[in-house]
Amino acid sequence: MRYPIGQQRNQKFKHGGRLIVAVKDNLPPLGFLRNGELAGLEIDLARQLAIDLLGDEAEVTFVPVRNDRRLSTLLAGEVDLVIARMTATGARARLVDFSSPYYFDGTTFITKDPAIERLDDLLRQPVAVLNGSSTIAVVRSLLPSTLLVGVSSYQEALTLLESNRAVAFAADASLLTGWMQEFPQYRRIDPLISAEALSVALPKGNRYSDLRSRVNASIDRLHSTGWLADRLRIWGLPE
DSSP states (O other), X not given: OOOOTTOSSSOOOSSTTOEEEEEOSEETTTEEEETTEEESHHHHHXXXXXXXXXXXXXXXXXXXXXXXXXXXXXXXTSOSEEOSSOBOOHHHHTTSEEOSOSEEEOEEEEEOOTTOOSGGGGTTSEEEEXXXXXXXXXXXXXXXXXXXXXXXXXXXXXXXXXXXXXXXXXXXXXXXXXXXXXXXXXXXXXXXXXXXXXXXXXXXXXXXXXXXXXXXXXXXXXXXTTHHHHHHHHTTOOO
């Protein structure tokens, strides 16, 4: 059922009845441009929410954002929701509300070295990590003897791997899934060694309570019906 704006109990959209969603356009397979059109898991999710909230997936408008603009765009009222690889943290929860998780991301490793088959094979081996990332602490806690090699970019990590100065690269599974789709000679070493809840960010306040309830109900339905699990498989994301 589609609810005309102003007739939903407490739900307020600000943009003429359309659902405006901040997304990523450079982060395969979550949100990225493919043949000039946005695609990815989070794009699919936004369209499903538009169906549940407004009755029509065509009623969603996407606003690509950089990471440093995700929260500010929502706080300024420029968008209704943020679905842009946003992890639900305590610091962020003081500013915005979060839905039920739609995906649990986490730290994983990729390699093209045939000798690396299990996590134990990384012991005392050089592994690339992004400087300043939370991945460093995660890897050190589980594999303290692994030799971490800091890099400033994904391109630098690729250079190390291709020159055999690192046997693997550790980062978030969602990001490395896109890497493997671009460079199919690389594979993931299962399992993930951490879990981070990716959730929809929503405005805070009682006036948005109905919106939060309906977004949560939609996500719960997409989990229970297997829709989200199917989309994870389609986009190559580890469950």
